[in-house]
Amino acid sequence: MGAYVLRRLVQAVPLLWLISLVVFLLLHVIPGGPMAAYENNPDMTAEDLHRLEHDLGLDAPLHVQYVRWLAALVHGDWGYSLASKRPVLVEIGDRLPNTVYLMGVATLVTLLLAIPIGIFSAVRQYSTLDHVVTTVAFMGHSIPIFWFGLILIIVFHVMLRNPLSGAPLFPGGGMYTLGMPFSLLDRLHHLVLPVGMLAVANAATYTRYTRASMLEVIGQDYIRTARAKGTPEPLVIWKHGLKNAATPVVTILALDLPALFAGAVFTETMFSWPGMGRLFIESAFRVDYALLMAIIMVTAALTVAFNLLADVTYAVLDPRIRYG
Amino acid sequence: MNTAGVRRTLVAIGLAAALLASWPVPAFPQAKRGGVLTFALYQEPETLNPYIATQTASFEVNVFTIEGLLGVGPDGEYFPLLAKEVPSRQNGGVSGDGKTITYHFKDGLKWSDGQPVTCDDVRFTWQAIVDPKSGASGTTGYRDIETVDCPSPSTVVVRYKTFYAPFLSRFDAIMPRHAAGDPAEMPRWAYNRKPVGTGPFTMLEWVSGDHITFIPNRYYREAGKPYLSAVIIRITPSREVGKQLIKTGEIDVLWDLVESDVPELQPAAGVKISSAPSSFAERLVLNLADPTLDGPPLDQVEKNPHPILGDPRVREAIELGINKQEIIDKLLFGLATIGTNELHIGWARCATKPSEYDPARARQLLEQAGWKPGSDGIRVAQGARYAKDGTRLRLKLQTTTGNKLREQAEQLLIDYMKQIGLEFYIENVPSPVLFGSWASGAFRKHGHFDVVLYTTNPDVDPQSQVEGYFASWSSPTAANSGAGFNYARWGNKTADENINLAKNSPDINARKKAYCAVMGEIVKDRPHIYLYDRSSIHAYRDRMQGWVTNVWDRLGWNAEDWSLR
Numbered sequence: 001m002g003a004y005v006l007r008r009l010v011q012a013v014p015l016l017w018l019i020s021l022v023v024f025l026l027l028h029v030i031p032g033g034p035m036a037a038y039e040n041n042p043d044m045t046a047e048d049l050h051r052l053e054h055d056l057g058l059d060a061p062l063h064v065q066y067v068r069w070l071a072a073l074v075h076g077d078w079g080y081s082l083a084s085k086r087p088v089l090v091e092i093g094d095r096l097p098n099t100v101y102l103m104g105v106a107t108l109v110t111l112l113l114a115i116p117i118g119i120f121s122a123v124r125q126y127s128t129l130d131h132v133v134t135t136v137a138f139m140g141h142s143i144p145i146f147w148f149g150l151i152l153i154i155v156f157h158v159m160l161r162n163p164l165s166g167a168p169l170f171p172g173g174g175m176y177t178l179g180m181p182f183s184l185l186d187r188l189h190h191l192v193l194p195v196g197m198l199a200v201a202n203a204a205t206y207t208r209y210t211r212a213s214m215l216e217v218i219g220q221d222y223i224r225t226a227r228a229k230g231t232p233e234p235l236v237i238w239k240h241g242l243k244n245a246a247t248p249v250v251t252i253l254a255l256d257l258p259a260l261f262a263g264a265v266f267t268e269t270m271f272s273w274p275g276m277g278r279l280f281i282e283s284a285f286r287v288d289y290a291l292l293m294a295i296i297m298v299t300a301a302l303t304v305a306f307n308l309l310a311d312v313t314y315a316v317l318d319p320r321i322r323y324g
Numbered sequence: 325m326n327t328a329g330v331r332r333t334l335v336a337i338g339l340a341a342a343l344l345a346s347w348p349v350p351a352f353p354q355a356k357r358g359g360v361l362t363f364a365l366y367q368e369p370e371t372l373n374p375y376i377a378t379q380t381a382s383f384e385v386n387v388f389t390i391e392g393l394l395g396v397g398p399d400g401e402y403f404p405l406l407a408k409e410v411p412s413r414q415n416g417g418v419s420g421d422g423k424t425i426t427y428h429f430k431d432g433l434k435w436s437d438g439q440p441v442t443c444d445d446v447r448f449t450w451q452a453i454v455d456p457k458s459g460a461s462g463t464t465g466y467r468d469i470e471t472v473d474c475p476s477p478s479t480v481v482v483r484y485k486t487f488y489a490p491f492l493s494r495f496d497a498i499m500p501r502h503a504a505g506d507p508a509e510m511p512r513w514a515y516n517r518k519p520v521g522t523g524p525f526t527m528l529e530w531v532s533g534d535h536i537t538f539i540p541n542r543y544y545r546e547a548g549k550p551y552l553s554a555v556i557i558r559i560t561p562s563r564e565v566g567k568q569l570i571k572t573g574e575i576d577v578l579w580d581l582v583e584s585d586v587p588e589l590q591p592a593a594g595v596k597i598s599s600a601p602s603s604f605a606e607r608l609v610l611n612l613a614d615p616t617l618d619g620p621p622l623d624q625v626e627k628n629p630h631p632i633l634g635d636p637r638v639r640e641a642i643e644l645g646i647n648k649q650e651i652i653d654k655l656l657f658g659l660a661t662i663g664t665n666e667l668h669i670g671w672a673r674c675a676t677k678p679s680e681y682d683p684a685r686a687r688q689l690l691e692q693a694g695w696k697p698g699s700d701g702i703r704v705a706q707g708a709r710y711a712k713d714g715t716r717l718r719l720k721l722q723t724t725t726g727n728k729l730r731e732q733a734e735q736l737l738i739d740y741m742k743q744i745g746l747e748f749y750i751e752n753v754p755s756p757v758l759f760g761s762w763a764s765g766a767f768r769k770h771g772h773f774d775v776v777l778y779t780t781n782p783d784v785d786p787q788s789q790v791e792g793y794f795a796s797w798s799s800p801t802a803a804n805s806g807a808g809f810n811y812a813r814w815g816n817k818t819a820d821e822n823i824n825l826a827k828n829s830p831d832i833n834a835r836k837k838a839y840c841a842v843m844g845e846i847v848k849d850r851p852h853i854y855l856y857d858r859s860s861i862h863a864y865r866d867r868m869q870g871w872v873t874n875v876w877d878r879l880g881w882n883a884e885d886w887s888l889r
């Protein structure tokens with residue numbers, strides 16, 4: 001097992017290097033670039049443009065720029081944001097806790113909702129509740145999330161009022177009420193809509209996977225054996241059933257976990273959440289190479305890492321799976 | 325888990341949700357003096373350093389704390405801010421040759437940290453901008469300064485090497501030497517995130533991606549001001565979200581709306597709309613040169629004119645064929661004015677007569693220019709000045725993709741042109757492609773286009789805009805590495821002479837006259853056809869008092885007078 005993990009980690013290095021090269025090239029194919037912000041300003045002379053381009057290192061040939069970036073990275077230097085001129089790590093450090101907070105709560109809520117519902121609709125296949133859950137899951141999965149977010153704001157912030165205070169039922173965005181001292185209730189109040197939006201969108205997938213996987217497991221002989229032995233039904237479902245059905249769910253979860261870092265672009269954008277997703281979008285609009293490279297590379301590294309983690313978890317969940 | 329268990333869980337979740345929903349939302353206390361105003365921006369500033377920033381949002385924020393020697397009022401005229409008066413020849417502030425400018429500070433000026441404001445800060449600002457390592461974005465004008473002399477702490481003497489006509493527009497932000505840093509390190513200054521200024525407010529905190537809080541500057545020069553106890557800049561990621569927040573009063577000011585937002589916000593209770601004509605003019609830029617040539621210099625344009633647009637009669641026909649008023653009424657909810665020329669407002673404004681909508685005359689002009697109706701109604705060259713016989717009267721119309729208003733305007737334009745027998749066809753591109761650089765091969769820079777539709781605007785001092793877009797030497801070519809914005813490749817002797825006159829005259833009235841002469845030539849010759857002048861539209865809550873629209877400055881230009889009811 002140890003050798004297997006080591007081998008996978010070694011394999012990840014060329015993979016990540018290749019990703020960095022492709023992403024670097026793709027970013028530079030985007031028309032515009034960081035200098036576009038200056039080019040249409042009639043107050044900028046050609047000399048000014050050249051000076052700035054040189055200061056930012058953008059006048060060097062592309063391969064030189066890439067080697068410079070890679071060499072700095074090897075020394076642990078992610079560089080400076082082209083827009084704010086602040087170190088990339090500081091920019092990320094400002095946003096990351098907010099994203100981990102939102103995505104952590106949202107993932108937890110999603111799983112707490114989706115797995116019981118998925119199991120339930122598998123155990124009671126074709127019951128009324130199963131039909132309802134399936135329908136709602138498909139709706140949740142199919143609704144365009146940016147539209148859904150705006151509808152949530154219009155309904156729960158603009159239209160509906162708190163009957164006691166007359167204030168909007170839920171805040172329309174942000175992490176807390178500006179200008180107020182810290183309050184846990186206020187924080188939770190601000191979490192409801194964005195977490196609700198993420199949960200509705202993501203729970204659908206998890207419910208479907210749990211249901212499908214559980215259905216398959218329930219039909220297996222060992223479940224029949226367990227029942228025949230007289231094992232109580234909850235134990236049959238939760239121990240014998242869920243443990244075997246969890247493998248595909250763990251895969252999906254592992255693929256979703258890098259979002260704890262990368263954030264949710266649409267949710268953060270709809271609910272003014274100062275997280276990584278918005279940092280990414282803003283950097284993309286500003287074509288901020290240094291910041292974009294850092295966000296994409298860390299996300300890529302996390303994806304590789306969590307994939308490995310998922311594979312390791314399989315072995316734990318299912319002793320039949322062996323790596324050697 | 326059995327059914328009852330699941331049911332219990334669901335009920336518990338439902339109860340928890342209901343509980344959350346019933347929590348009272350805290351509200352800010354309101355008072356005539358004091359009170360917190362929330363200002364929504366849908367862009368986060370990249371930096372607050374005015375000499376590094378490129379985004380409008382940066383300036384919308386730093387206006388609360390950073391000031392310059394002079395300001396610009398709603399009429400587009402300069403007024404003294406840190407200076408006692410606007411320097412002029414009459415008050416001795418401007419020397420005879422216009423190269424030496426003297427400013428006197430108002431008495432007792434202090435930075436928000438209590439340090440006195442001195443002439444040395446102005447000198448420092450200049451040194452920081454021109455330092456080759458400072459990363460300052462624009463150095464125009466500042467490079468032409470020989471030295472900044474300080475005969476006394478409150479007197480600033482700026483000596484220019486050569487006359488620089490827009491001298492009043494320089495030093496619109498002063499940076500404190502003691503609270504900044506080494507000019508060569510300007511991009512890394514702590515000042516950039518927490519500037520020290522002289523304005524009515526001073527910065528308390530900036531929470532990345534979320535908000536920026538300003539509190540009153542206790543050293544502000546006007547006693548008893550500002551009235552507000554805080555201004556919170558709230559970063560909302562989109563205009564759409566901002567529109568919902570202002571309806572509920574969660575924010576007080578919403579920056580930068582477009583015309584089509586107005587019908588939605590106008591009926592909302594407690595929301596007021598501020599709309600005023602701005603310097604932004606939506607226009608068609610016509611290529612007067614052969615579009616197959618690559619960035620031709622002007623002497624080549626004369627020999628190789630655009631086969632269709634090279635003939636001024638065709639350009640006139642296009643303008644007469646456009647029903648500008650209908651575009652405004654149909655697409656802009658009447659919130660714009662008919663476009664006339666580049667300088668329709670400001671101190672240098674030049675009133676020219678709006679074009680008439682006269683399709684009959686347009687058809688007649690095309691007829692005279694040798695464009696005869698073809699079988700499908702679109703004209704074909706038959707003795708046209710530059711086009712070969714049989715050439716179809718067909719032009720490519722381009723603008724940025726994803727802009728609904730422009731796309732709708734294009735549809736109307738196609739329709740208008742069809743009525744006079746001219747065919748427009750659309751080929752829109754993403755804005756980085758349209759506005760790209762010479763090096764990136766952008767077709768606008770290289771002259772590979774017929775007609776493009778977009779907005780641009782002159783500054784308070786129009787020199788760089790007028791010279792950049794209309795001087796014959798501003799055509800982008802390989803020789804000048806694509807500098808300049810004269811995409812029409814328009815060469816006009818009278819305009820050139822007057823642009824130079826305006827550039828070299830210390831007398832503001834002489835400059836006004838010269839600019840107006842340039843406008844006259846543009847209107848006559850039509851390198852650009854002005855469709856409409858855009859309005860600057862913003863919204864604010866009616867509990868806010870003291871709002872004064874000033875299209876020449878940022879919304880917070882008079883924030884010291886803002887208060888809440």
